[in-house]
Amino acid sequence: MRLNYNSEGLTFESQDIHEALLKSECFKAEYIHENHMTWHKMIVHDMDISELEALEKLRIWGIPPEEGVNQAQHVLRSRQRQYQWHIMSIEEVKETPQYTRALQLVKDCFGGPLLDGSTLFPYQMEAAAVMIAKKRLLLALDMGLGKTRTSLVGMLADPSNKKVLVITMSRNINDWVREVKVLGYEDDYIILNSPSDLHSEKRVHIVSYEKWSADRIKFRQKPLLDCPSCGTKHHSLWISHLGYCKVCKKSHPRLQEDTRWSEDDLPKKCPACREDWKGHYSCECGFSIIESRKKALHSYFHHGYDAVSVDEAHYMKNGQSKRSLSIQRTKTDKRYLLSGTPAENGAEDLYWLLGWLTGFTSRFEDPILSVPFRGYGKVGEEHFREHYSGGKKRRVLDIDSIEARASHHEELWRILDSLMIRKKKSDDDVQSLIEVPLPQHHRVHLNLHDAERELYDQIMEDFRTWYELELAKKEAAETRGDTYRISTIEICTWMDKLRKAASSPWQFETYDYKKSRGTTAKLEYVRNKAKDLLRRDKKILIFSGHRETVEQLALLLEGVLPGKQAGYIHGEVKMAHRWDLMNRFQDPNDPLSILIMSHRTGAESYTLTEGKAVFLFDLDFNPKKIEQCYSRAVRLGQKDVVDIYWRATRSLISSTHRAKLRVS
Structure with a gap:
């Protein structure tokens, strides 16, 4: 009998069929399983080869391993030393x-x-x-x-x-x-x-x-919409994806120059079958907008x-x-x-x-x-x-x-x-070295304007009506002995609507823009505060959770003070443009003085220490994400105290509403 091993643990190699049968009978009679001989069990419990129950039982049955014990012991000790080093604390x-x-x-x-x-x-x-x-x-x-x-x-x-x-x-x-x-x-x-x-x-x-x-995908060029020779547009006569015209009997392989489909620009109608585009990269008819596809680098x-x-x-x-x-x-x-x-x-x-x-x-x-x-x-x-x-x-x-x-x-x-x-920045051995001034936090509570309040209350009432209906369905199902689950995703969708209504109501068609006089409580506060900060040559960062809000804020704050510009960054802004905006923002002499970013895109990686004030236009559900946002300015290289403005709106989801929206 020879003691052998593999990546999982020890094995016993029989020399002949008689020895193999005897070993099998021994293991079965003594309730010995291969799991008892794994490296993991021996390493974690700091065992020795000689302590193995299988070894002892094989000796009793008269078939002890004659070879491989010392080598297996050497490997075990090496693995145990490695394990002890790995689990050793950093200190x-x-x-x-x-x-x-x-x-x-x-x-x-x-x-x-x-x-x-x-x-x-x-x-x-x-x-x-x-x-x-x-x-x-x-x-x-x-x-x-x-x-x-x-x-x-x-x-x-x-x-x-x-x-x-x-x-x-x-x-x-x-x-x-x-x-x-x-x-x-x-x-x-x-x-x-x-x-x-x-x-x-x-x-x-x-x-x-x-x-x-x-995967590295190269998308096809978009086809021409009409025949370059005779101008035919009808899909039965001009086969756009093939570039062939049935009227003038000519092929025109030339496509729109430098214009390709993309992940964010899928066709609405299939160029081949002219039906609504169904699928992602390929239509049900078989037409694909992918020209070539190569494996990812990994x-x-x-x-x-x-x-x-x-x-x-x-x-x-x-x-x-x-x-x-x-x-x-x-x-x-x-x-x-x-x-x-x-x-x-x-x-x-x-x-x-x-x-x-x-x-x-x-x-x-x-x-x-x-x-x-x-x-x-x-x-x-x-x-x-x-x-x-x-x-x-x-x-x-x-x-x-x-x-x-x-x-x-x-x-x-x-x-x-x-x-x-x-x-952490607050650790004693770090704080004394980095010399980043502690930021000044300002918590500002605002009242919604009348138009905002009407919109918010209407959405809240629609939410309440929907939820009461869902509760009724759940109670009816339980009465029948069935299970009915209220959609968590739907709940979050309603909560997101309420958050948008309190921060950027202009996204809703039912919002009375005329009654609001072209402003909101939060926007009015930011605009007035921004003028004061910009007059003192302080650059401003603003964070929002919604792409539409980010773009709208950039439009509304552009030129809020003569000579001062605003820009925005969210997930759909190309990387080259992002770096251009950030380089301009970091240049104290550049007129780009307000940079609005989405929580998801702007919360990580960027260094924007020219920002001396940070506005959290609306809050993310994850508090750590909020900290990441204002840490774009509060980090190594920041020499000034950064003002961070947390804005919340009063009287949102009152105690009465919370009682009605009980979670059962």
Whole structure:
């Protein structure tokens, strides 16, 4: 009998059929299962090969392993030492020789002034050294504390990293390029655009989430609407998608120049069958607006990178999204995640982040099944939520009280203590260094104008009527013994309507614009306050949750003071234009003085320290998102006190309404 092993654990290899039958009988009689001999069980419980029950029983049955025991013991000890290092807390790591050597590497490479004259803060050097020592890390520095620079330092100071990969949002690529240049690697980086770029010998490879995770689609050019020769337009005579005219019997392959279909510009009528467009990229008749389609760049990943940093890592929280799946398939020995808000909604947001960092190995164990999470898919995610995030996933309307979104805190923090570095602006070892003045918060309560109040009350009444009808349907169903669920999505839709009515009522056709005298309570306040701030040469940031509001505010505030301009950014604004607006805003001499952004697009990555006042025109449901918004101005490089104006409107959803809208 020989003791052997594989990636899962130990195996016993029989020399002949008699030995195999005897082993099988032994295991069955003694209730020994292969799960008892997994690496995970032996590593976590710090077992020795000699302590295995299977080994003892085989000796009793007269067939002990004669070979492989010492080799298996050596492998087990190696895995146990690795496991103990991995679960060691960050603070314990800082007391080790490995950390000391790593810190010296950071100081030797980047300890002096950088090319822009700045120097690394002590907390940045410490975090970079931990990156080198631990090899797997969630860098959760607060917004504006230099995650980009710190992660680059941690990867580039390690001489074993011959080539590193950075995955980030397309809007952040310029920030990474700037930091790469500041660190002295201006001629040693590449932005990935095609599969061949992955083989570049440049040391730093930067790629956007969009290119890394999504298929590269080239859309077809839009066809001509009429025959260029005779002008025929009728679809039965002019076959537009083929460029052929039945009247003049000529082919005209020329299409509209530089005009192609796009994700946001799908045809309303199919050019081939002339029916309403059904489907996404292809019509039911078979016509497709795609000219060519190539795989996403992560499909060409060839394990040629020594380390990878993933920016805005909280986008991984949905394990089934294209972004998350592309990261999960990007496996290197050294893995780093960057996010100032790794758990925006609750502990459950951490599941896929921690899983990718640990490789779903023994250091990340299913607390219910006591096995590594790997291989359990949605079951593992549900177990994590149940154990660490306050219970199983439940619908909003099934919850009759506020519930905690975290549980078993001590166990969760033990995991995070070994994987995460968290620094906040208010920490003593940070606040004394960054010298960012604390912002001044102003909470302003406004009364709706008459036209706004009428609109809001009407929507509220429609909401109440709908909800009472839904309650009646639910009660009738329960009487019959059936189940009826009130749509949570519909509830949120009504709440969003109410929020829009209180912030940007001009979006509703029933809004009496004449009665409002062309203004609203919030707009009137912003306009008056903006004039005062602009007269004092203070630039202004404004955030709203609605694209229509963002655009309308830009129109209404343009030229609010002679010589001062307003611009806007939301998800549909092209990246080149965004950077142009931000560069202009950051120029103190440029007339662009008001920049309006949506919560989703403007809350992350941008540095807008020329902003001296921030208006939260309407509030996001997630308070962390609000903090991210005003942190665009309140961050490293800000020298002045930033005024932050929180505006709320009085008498919205009164206690009477709340009583009527009880959740049963």
